[in-house]
Amino acid sequence: IHPAVLTDRGLDAALSSVASRCTVPVKVTVDLTERPAAAIEGIAYFTVSELLQNVSKHSRAKSATVEVWRSSDRLLIQVGDDGRGGARLDGGTGMKGLADRLAAVDGLFVVDSPEGGPTAITAELPWRDRTAADAAGTSPGR
Structure with a gap:
């Protein structure tokens, strides 16, 4: 189920909303000229949401960044923070699940998080074009 702000206004607005709830200031930059398919947009949203929750809970950061852009047929996401580092794929179920x-x-x-920080996590998704069904909000799973 997509949050209403994601469905109605897209990733930029939805990620800005998630970032506003983080315990540290987050700079969000979304550089997309069009919206991806609803399924890809939803995965991107929930990935960033979980990563920012990790920043709040574990990083001891003073600030964080979220960058989203398209490169050819891929949607790229990078979430970084200036915290203590040490994030790992084998450190629990959260990162491995993502x-x-x-x-x-x-x-x-990809997780780049040396002990002592900083942390940079890059997620890459296939770009799929938004369809008329996506735009009408009638995609499966909605």
Whole structure:
């Protein structure tokens, strides 16, 4: 189920809303000239949402960034923070679950988080064009 702000206004507005709830200031930059398919947009939203929750809970950061852009046939997401680092795929179910979800749709999930920080996490999803059904809000799973 997509949040209403994502369905109505897209990733920029939805990610800005999520970022406003983070315990540290987050700079959000979304550079997209069009919206991806609803399924891809939803995965991107929930990925960033979970990563910002991790920033709030674990990083001890003073600030964070979210960048989203398209490169050819891929949607790229980078979430970074200036915290203590040490995030790992094998550190619990959260990061591994994100990596598994992205892999299921031919995506990638890369964690760069040395002890002492900073942390940069890159997620890559296949770009799929938005269809008329997506625009009308009648996609399966809505």
